[in-house]
Amino acid sequence: MSDIPSDLKYVASHEWIRDEGDGVVAIGVTDHAQDLLGDVVFVELPDVGADFAVGDDIGVVESVKAASDIYAPLSGQIVAVNEELEDSPELVNSDPYGDGWFIKIRLSEASETAGLLDADGYAELCEAES
């Protein structure tokens, strides 16, 4: 069974969202997602300052197995990207909720967070997909 921390929010596309305060959230992919992807070898992330609406493509994760698009789970502006992933993409596998984070977004539509899943909701979704 994969790890699903209870203090995070989730979306059905297997990304997690952590509230960093001040209208900023950190985003990464879940333990379940990294397990499905297999060994991650490249992560392509957007530039700081870019604006995205919910559902937009914001990057690509390439694993040994396949390339997967990353979608913006919320609308906003990129305020930070995890540059560590350039040299150490394996952090996505080894620490998906910590050092393997992808981006931080300053939210433009705070109301969108109401639609996120909590840990139980996400666990049910993983269960249903398996």
Next chain:
Amino acid sequence: MGQKTALYEKHQQMNAKLVGFGGWEMPINYGSQVEEHHKVRTDAGMFDVSHMTVVDVAGADSKEYLRYLLANDVVQLQQQGKALYSGMLNETGGVVDDLIVYLMTDPDVAGEWFRVVVNCATREKDLRWMADHTAQFDDVALTERPELSMVAIQGPNALVKVESILSESRVKLIEGLKPFQGVESEGWFFARTGYTGEDGLEVMVPEEYVADFWQALFDADVAPCGLGARDTLRLEAGMNLYGLDMDEKVSPLAANMGWTVAWEPAERDFIGRSALEKQRAAGVQEKMVGLVLENRGVLRSHQKVVINGEEGGEITSGTFSPTLGCSIAMARVSADVADTCHVDMRGKLVEVKVVKPSFVRNGEKVFS
């Protein structure tokens, strides 16, 4: 649920992630396929390849039968245990399957027989094809050997580690093996062959012994490796995978298998010969090359190759090369390709280097 090999419980104990593969449930990895890959390149890893199909070919006409069935010529097997890689072609020169054939007996003694190992996903059609073509020979007997499990132990330390768990007499047999040669020992078969570009053994084991053999190897620090690492290793070694790099519609001459076609002696007829001769006379328009992407990204099967702005072929298999730290691929392209070309990667054209389809041998990069 697929078929299970005799090592299924071992795989579960060792935390394998199991996937369906050619009707079997096989390990894709035991945690990290990249770590497994490195273990094979630097030390020793083992693969359960019991899903592969083993067929023994016996009878007074077995040699003549195989000389007709295969594009390579088993007459080249001049020593007991020697192995030969060959395509088995259809009448139009397409590849029905690729296989390894071992001469199991002394070449000078009557009553010789052979052992053939074919792919698992093609098992049924191969067995039918092989059986159908025995009709014109008086004395050929085909016997499938499903009770033999098979473990491939590969890597620079593979032989030493296998020898460390075997009896003295078997160690002696293995020490006497040249590359591409095998030896039988009381129902077991040890062959110095593999699918990784490293030294190593493929061992056929009666299935009742294989779990203990696997455990003993594990205790000797041989890492269990899944089909994921097997694929990145074979691709780095430039070895074809049936169904991706070639199939019944592809000529061996366009699949980097020209070296496996024995044209001489000219009077030997084999299935597909006349079709191949016509192709050779007309000139083969396509060839298999290796591609290297030095920038970020991963080349994948079926991506289009672009040469001078026009579509010029397709990637047959692509992956990330853990040894080289960049992406590599095999591609079938038009024969006039230059030193570089482009690949359409998810709508973006990226430049790639064109090399011979072989990237890593014995742990070292082989192209420049």
